[in-house]
Amino acid sequence: MQIKENISLKAFNTFGIEAKAKYFTEVNNITEINSIIKNPIFKGSNFLLLGGGSNILLTKDFDGIVVKINNKGIEIEKVDSEFVYLKVQAGEVWEEFVNHCVHNNWGGVENLTLIPGNVGTCPVQNIGAYGVEVKDVIQSVEAIDIVNGETIVFSNEECKFGYRSSIFKNEAKDKYIITAVNFRLTKKPVFITHYGDVNKELEFMNVKPSIFHISKAIEAIRRRKLPDPKLKGNAGSFFKNPSISTAKYEELAAEFPRLRAFPSGDGYKLAAGWLIEKSGWKGKSLGNAVVHHKQALVLINKENASGKEILALAKAIQLEVFNLFGVDLEMEVNVI
Numbered sequence: 660m661q662i663k664e665n666i667s668l669k670a671f672n673t674f675g676i677e678a679k680a681k682y683f684t685e686v687n688n689i690t691e692i693n694s695i696i697k698n699p700i701f702k703g704s705n706f707l708l709l710g711g712g713s714n715i716l717l718t719k720d721f722d723g724i725v726v727k728i729n730n731k732g733i734e735i736e737k738v739d740s741e742f743v744y745l746k747v748q749a750g751e752v753w754e755e756f757v758n759h760c761v762h763n764n765w766g767g768v769e770n771l772t773l774i775p776g777n778v779g780t781c782p783v784q785n786i787g788a789y790g791v792e793v794k795d796v797i798q799s800v801e802a803i804d805i806v807n808g809e810t811i812v813f814s815n816e817e818c819k820f821g822y823r824s825s826i827f828k829n830e831a832k833d834k835y836i837i838t839a840v841n842f843r844l845t846k847k848p849v850f851i852t853h854y855g856d857v858n859k860e861l862e863f864m865n866v867k868p869s870i871f872h873i874s875k876a877i878e879a880i881r882r883r884k885l886p887d888p889k890l891k892g893n894a895g896s897f898f899k900n901p902s903i904s905t906a907k908y909e910e911l912a913a914e915f916p917r918l919r920a921f922p923s924g925d926g927y928k929l930a931a932g933w934l935i936e937k938s939g940w941k942g943k944s945l946g947n948a949v950v951h952h953k954q955a956l957v958l959i960n961k962e963n964a965s966g967k968e969i970l971a972l973a974k975a976i977q978l979e980v981f982n983l984f985g986v987d988l989e990m991e992v993n994v995i
């Protein structure tokens with residue numbers, strides 16, 4: 660394990676933002692993870708844990724140590740008549756793990772096809788897409804306590820999963836390094852195809868739902884809708900869909916008959932993309948930061964935008980949406 664100095668992070672974040680790390684290291688196994696947390700540079704600096712860099716916005720050089728988590732391995736822990744239990748190391752690439760499950764016909768993650776990032780990060784914001792959240796298949800999360808090096812196992816309940824949220828984004832943030840995730844996948848899959856255009860895509864493909872076909876359908880939909888970060892730097896949805904009370908929903912629905920909202924918990928969730936579109940930002944830019952013309956939730960680094968430019972665009976959108984609808988748009992992306 661080598662600690663390098665003054666390293667560009669451009670290749671390590673999907674926004675493709677140029678920012679430098681004072682120190683940078685990659686840890687490839689648990690021994691190296693245990694060793695880095697005892698290292699005097701780590702102990703004496705700010706730190707940033709990094710997976711695939713697909714949910715961060717770097718707004719300045721990082722005056723501390725960036726630790727890229729790379730430990731690999733997928734193990735079958737147990738199989739019974741209904742389920743397969745897997746332990747997956749944090750540095751596995753999420754998309755490769757999904758492909759592995761689809762290939763083996765294990766159900767539960769096929770709707771989460773083509774989400775960038777690493778397995779160790781999937782619990783952090785409880786990744787979700789097309790009617791599925793990763794919390795539905797997570798049994799537990801293994802982590803190392805940064806202060807005392809102890810291993811700790813968080814049960815599904817202890818992870819406090821919510822919509823794009825978990826304990827790791829809140830009170831446990833920067834206290835633990837997630838080292839592995841334990842999954843329970845099903846041998847008797849339940850197909851979830853009602854969300855978005857999945858059924859339509861399956862019909863178009865002229866196939867019956869299966870783990871493989873749902874994965875392929877979602878891959879096709881996502882490739883059409885979302886910009887490839889390799890070509891246009893982005894971090895997926897920049898904002899969360901805001902939750903509002905029923906009273907607020909009724910007030911807005913009366914004023915905006917085409918309001919896009921869906922019942923959620925005690926109230927409603929609004930489609931953040933629709934709010935941004937209605938506030939006139941879809942396809943618009945501010946400096947080198949652009950709102951994607953097909954999906955207003957996605958902000959794009961047009962030409963070497965700085966993180967500050969992207970953040971300025973995000974704040975301008977927040978202001979406009981608040982002025983028009985009286986609704987706060989919360990950022991989903993971690994601003995560093």
Ligand SMILES: Cc1cc2nc3c(=O)[nH]c(=O)nc-3n(C[C@H](O)[C@H](O)[C@H](O)COP(=O)(O)OP(=O)(O)OC[C@H]3O[C@@H](n4cnc5c(N)ncnc54)[C@H](O)[C@@H]3O)c2cc1C
Binds near residue numbers: 707711712749885
């Ligand atoms: C094109 C595109 C589409 C996307 N679509 C979706 C989608 O459909 N649904 C969805 O939910 N998300 C989506 N995302 C967001 C992103 O892919 C996920 O949030 C993903 O889980 C981030 O993983 P990562 O490894 O890249 O995280 P990073 O960006 O590397 O890190 C994210 C946060 O987790 C922390 N972290 C990293 N590793 C660890 C660790 N081992 N222990 C503790 N903390 C850690 C980091 O410090 C940071 O705060 C999309 C992103 C892109 C670019």
